[in-house]
Amino acid sequence: MRRAAPRASSALVACAALAAVLFSSDAWAAGSDASARSFLWIAVIIVAAKLGALVERVRQPVVLGEIVVGVLLGGLALAGFGFVDEIRSDAVVRFLGELGAVVLLFQIGLESNVRSMRRVGPRALSVAAIGVAAPFVLGTYLVGPVLLPGMSFATYLFLGAALTATSVGITGRVFRDAGMLQRPEAQIVLGAAVIDDVLGLVILAVVSSIASKGAVDAAGLGITVLQALGFLAGALALGQAGAPWLNRGFAAINRGAGMKFTVAIALCLAFAYVAHLIGLAPIVGAFAAGLILDEVHFRNFDAPHIRDELIAAVGEADARTRDRVMRVVERHRVRHLEDLVEPVGHFLVPIFFVLAGMQVNLEVLDDPSTVALAAALTAVAIAGKLVSGLAAGSVNRWIVGWGMVPRGEVGLIFAFVGKDLGVLDDQLFSTIVMMVIGTTLITPPLLALLLRRVPKEARALDAARA
Amino acid sequence: MRRAAPRASSALVACAALAAVLFSSDAWAAGSDASARSFLWIAVIIVAAKLGALVERVRQPVVLGEIVVGVLLGGLALAGFGFVDEIRSDAVVRFLGELGAVVLLFQIGLESNVRSMRRVGPRALSVAAIGVAAPFVLGTYLVGPVLLPGMSFATYLFLGAALTATSVGITGRVFRDAGMLQRPEAQIVLGAAVIDDVLGLVILAVVSSIASKGAVDAAGLGITVLQALGFLAGALALGQAGAPWLNRGFAAINRGAGMKFTVAIALCLAFAYVAHLIGLAPIVGAFAAGLILDEVHFRNFDAPHIRDELIAAVGEADARTRDRVMRVVERHRVRHLEDLVEPVGHFLVPIFFVLAGMQVNLEVLDDPSTVALAAALTAVAIAGKLVSGLAAGSVNRWIVGWGMVPRGEVGLIFAFVGKDLGVLDDQLFSTIVMMVIGTTLITPPLLALLLRRVPKEARALDAARA
Numbered sequence: 001m002r003r004a005a006p007r008a009s010s011a012l013v014a015c016a017a018l019a020a021v022l023f024s025s026d027a028w029a030a031g032s033d034a035s036a037r038s039f040l041w042i043a044v045i046i047v048a049a050k051l052g053a054l055v056e057r058v059r060q061p062v063v064l065g066e067i068v069v070g071v072l073l074g075g076l077a078l079a080g081f082g083f084v085d086e087i088r089s090d091a092v093v094r095f096l097g098e099l100g101a102v103v104l105l106f107q108i109g110l111e112s113n114v115r116s117m118r119r120v121g122p123r124a125l126s127v128a129a130i131g132v133a134a135p136f137v138l139g140t141y142l143v144g145p146v147l148l149p150g151m152s153f154a155t156y157l158f159l160g161a162a163l164t165a166t167s168v169g170i171t172g173r174v175f176r177d178a179g180m181l182q183r184p185e186a187q188i189v190l191g192a193a194v195i196d197d198v199l200g201l202v203i204l205a206v207v208s209s210i211a212s213k214g215a216v217d218a219a220g221l222g223i224t225v226l227q228a229l230g231f232l233a234g235a236l237a238l239g240q241a242g243a244p245w246l247n248r249g250f251a252a253i254n255r256g257a258g259m260k261f262t263v264a265i266a267l268c269l270a271f272a273y274v275a276h277l278i279g280l281a282p283i284v285g286a287f288a289a290g291l292i293l294d295e296v297h298f299r300n301f302d303a304p305h306i307r308d309e310l311i312a313a314v315g316e317a318d319a320r321t322r323d324r325v326m327r328v329v330e331r332h333r334v335r336h337l338e339d340l341v342e343p344v345g346h347f348l349v350p351i352f353f354v355l356a357g358m359q360v361n362l363e364v365l366d367d368p369s370t371v372a373l374a375a376a377l378t379a380v381a382i383a384g385k386l387v388s389g390l391a392a393g394s395v396n397r398w399i400v401g402w403g404m405v406p407r408g409e410v411g412l413i414f415a416f417v418g419k420d421l422g423v424l425d426d427q428l429f430s431t432i433v434m435m436v437i438g439t440t441l442i443t444p445p446l447l448a449l450l451l452r453r454v455p456k457e458a459r460a461l462d463a464a465r466a
Numbered sequence: 467m468r469r470a471a472p473r474a475s476s477a478l479v480a481c482a483a484l485a486a487v488l489f490s491s492d493a494w495a496a497g498s499d500a501s502a503r504s505f506l507w508i509a510v511i512i513v514a515a516k517l518g519a520l521v522e523r524v525r526q527p528v529v530l531g532e533i534v535v536g537v538l539l540g541g542l543a544l545a546g547f548g549f550v551d552e553i554r555s556d557a558v559v560r561f562l563g564e565l566g567a568v569v570l571l572f573q574i575g576l577e578s579n580v581r582s583m584r585r586v587g588p589r590a591l592s593v594a595a596i597g598v599a600a601p602f603v604l605g606t607y608l609v610g611p612v613l614l615p616g617m618s619f620a621t622y623l624f625l626g627a628a629l630t631a632t633s634v635g636i637t638g639r640v641f642r643d644a645g646m647l648q649r650p651e652a653q654i655v656l657g658a659a660v661i662d663d664v665l666g667l668v669i670l671a672v673v674s675s676i677a678s679k680g681a682v683d684a685a686g687l688g689i690t691v692l693q694a695l696g697f698l699a700g701a702l703a704l705g706q707a708g709a710p711w712l713n714r715g716f717a718a719i720n721r722g723a724g725m726k727f728t729v730a731i732a733l734c735l736a737f738a739y740v741a742h743l744i745g746l747a748p749i750v751g752a753f754a755a756g757l758i759l760d761e762v763h764f765r766n767f768d769a770p771h772i773r774d775e776l777i778a779a780v781g782e783a784d785a786r787t788r789d790r791v792m793r794v795v796e797r798h799r800v801r802h803l804e805d806l807v808e809p810v811g812h813f814l815v816p817i818f819f820v821l822a823g824m825q826v827n828l829e830v831l832d833d834p835s836t837v838a839l840a841a842a843l844t845a846v847a848i849a850g851k852l853v854s855g856l857a858a859g860s861v862n863r864w865i866v867g868w869g870m871v872p873r874g875e876v877g878l879i880f881a882f883v884g885k886d887l888g889v890l891d892d893q894l895f896s897t898i899v900m901m902v903i904g905t906t907l908i909t910p911p912l913l914a915l916l917l918r919r920v921p922k923e924a925r926a927l928d929a930a931r932a
Binding site for chain 1: 501502503504505506508509512513515516519557558560561564565568724725727728729731732733735736738739742743748776779780782783784786787790791806807808809810812813816
């Protein structure tokens with residue numbers, strides 16, 4: 001560790017020097033084709049994300065490093081670096097970030113499965129219900145009237161609503177990086193976050209309706225809820241029935257890893273699209289797609305090359321050795337879907353988190369009263385979700401509670417809608433954004449700490465069960 | 467084969483039915499967020515590309531299937547399907563296609579290396595020189611004056627110039643799919659195509675200068691040439707010196723496969739950007755990046771999990787078996803960069819070829835005189851490049867000659883510039899586009915046929931050498 005540190009920092013310095021040369025040269029000023037420019041931005045973002053991985057040295061989760069690097073990159077804009085705004089407004093880069101979030105939730109879905117989700121279903125539902133109700137009540141009836149007296153009820157409503165969201169991306173990533181997606185805590189949080197997204201949709205519809213028309217459109221609301229539930233149920237049923245068929249159909253054309261990969265990723269994208277169509281977040285669709293794609297259904301595809309070589313190598317060995325080696329080979333018989341999706345995730349997922357960090361506007365930290373209000377809101381946001389962990393039953397309730405804390409991009413959506421409707425002024429908007437950032441940044445290190453405390457034996461048990 | 471065919475066609479029918487449902491529903495009419503839409507288009511394109519893989523059944527290369535599927539998709543626009551134009555004009559999808567071309571050339575570069583390129587250097591130079599000179603002379607002094615009497619010399623010049631381009635993407639893909647990138651023929655064609663890109667740059671500068679100002683800007687021309695040569699030489703020198711350093715620097719942060727992959731892909735994108743800055747195609751930069759990234763330089767990254775399991779499995783076996791198994795393991799010691807880039811290629815490369823096919827406007831086939839002119843131009847285009855194969859020395863000259871034939875997107879660039887400058891009218895523009903399509907579609911099947919005829923012994927020899 002000691003020896004490696006100077007090397008890592010020399011890499012940092014060299015990268016900074018390279019960046020300085022690139023940006024100071026005439027090349028920078030020359031107007032060039034947009035897509036070539038996007039190539040450069042993508043390279044800058046993914047290298048910056050990997051420099052963020054240095055936080056592992058201080059035992060912090062990589063995702064935190066990626067967000068912090070994004071915040072620092074965003075801060076360069078204040079220092080007069082115009083390229084930062086160019087990155088932020090690059091439509092292609094932004095799309096790749098969204099695609100990264102979709103791929104991440106697809107990966108998380110692949111590593112979960114319907115059976116274990118069903119097992120934790122009732123508990124996930126309780127956690128989601130409390131995790132929505134508690135922050136909403138606290139925000140609307142306590143924080144609003146007490147800290148912001150004299151504002152309209154619609155404003156308080158939006159404040160409460162913005163506190164209800166749960167961002168599954170951050171939490172899922174921390175669980176995944178810690179290799180703990182199979183734990184019941186993780187499954188409960190994932191299930192609750194998906195339910196939360198459906199509830200959030202309903203709440204957004206209700207409060208928007210009240211804020212703009214002063215009343216609730218019951219019929220429209222019913223349709224929204226039915227569509228969302230119908231999508232989730234339909235996707236799961238259709239997927240369970242259709243996946244074996246997809247497997248046979250496409251394997252008949254060609255059994256290569258490329259075909260397997262393409263069918264899977266196309267299903268993920270199609271589900272993301274359909275989820276968006278009915279008003280859910282695309283990532284919920286991607287998660288559902290991952291959930292229904294089980295390795296079992298993709299048996300008809302290729303075995304890797306190493307298999308033949310090993311069979312030849314142990315041809316003359318004793319029966320016992322042959323048997324053992326073959327068992328290893330059998331375990332690695334197919335290139336797993338997870339392995340195929342992994343490099344695409346390596347490429348795209350960090351773009352999402354660095355961009356999320358870049359959305360942070362450090363200037364809002366300048367106003368003390370905004371900061372104080374944001375601190376109060378963040379405390380309520382955390383308390384409201386920690387309470388929901390109590391409904392998780394006989395698991396580590398702190399892990400579930402903290403897993404529900406990050407608001408991420410979902411909370412930001414509420415803030416943007418409220419601003420558009422005119423019920424949130426600039427200060428309140430900034431406050432909500434700071435609450436979102438606070439809950440998002442505090443969760444990864446705390447969750448990683450809690451996960452490290454899970455006893456070694458419990459981990460081994462989980463691994464055996466998986 | 468017999469049994470599999472009905473399954474494949476049932477997959478086709480079902481996909482068509484799914485598409486029909488999706489596009490006929492209200493969902494289709496509902497205005498929705500652009501990026502969710504792009505998710506859908508990507509899914510449609512990559513599934514269509516895989517259906518194109520059915521051409522393997524009739525022993526045609528997959529890339530041909532992808533282009534043909536693109537042409538058919540494009541044809542749906544004539545049948546009144548509005549979504550086709552939406553795909554064609556989707557900026558994100560187009561970017562992903564360009565990124566696909568960049569990734570493809572990066573992969574091809576990874577599988578080549580500087581040493582073997584240098585060995586074929588002089589022959590590649592001769593092939594490129596003749597492959598540029600012959601079609602240019604034929605086009606400017608024969609086809610132009612004979613078939614299009616009374617037009618300006620600038621028009622003839624552009625006609626000749628458009629014939630000089632070589633598209634390395636198509637040929638490289640065919641060689642790659644056939645597992646023959648290591649053959650000297652492939653290396654000569656790749657080298658010649660890169661040189662061709664530099665020459666094409668010069669020719670475009672010259673003819674544009676003559677067409678717009680009536681004279682050549684010698685100073686500007688010299689700078690263009692020097693920049694291009696400087697980039698190629700500089701990239702190779704810098705890469706050879708810098709890659710081991712990159713390896714050490716980033717491996718010091720983290721030795722995971724994700725880090726290895728990120729450093730490599732970031733270098734590819736940065737090189738693509740710099741190539742574009744100095745006026746070369748981004749794919750030339752990506753190829754150069756792949757060329758200098760040698761596995762040797764990326765030794766400091768992780769070994770896969772299977773290794774430990776196998777070592778345990780043969781722990782008690784006889785020495786000879788242990789030795790053999792270990793040799794297999796050693797060969798698969800690292801997850802090769804190629805393996806990591808492969809899934810990203812599976813995802814993005816077909817988008818490029820399907821989109822290329824979609825650019826074809828089938829309506830131009832309606833006018834007999836345009837078709838006749840295009841046929842003549844295509845014949846000259848093929849003859850001019852086949853002649854260049856004669857300079858390839860003691861290899862299969864037909865393979866080299868045909869490898870140089872496809873014009874691909876590079877030929878289209880000439881057509882667009884000529885149209886912009888007003889020296890090419892609509893009919894001539896269409897003629898050049900048809901020539902590009904003709905040379906692009908005829909090459910994959912012919913080249914695949916020639917490669918299949920390469921004697922088995924020669925293939926084994928190549929594999930041993932690789």
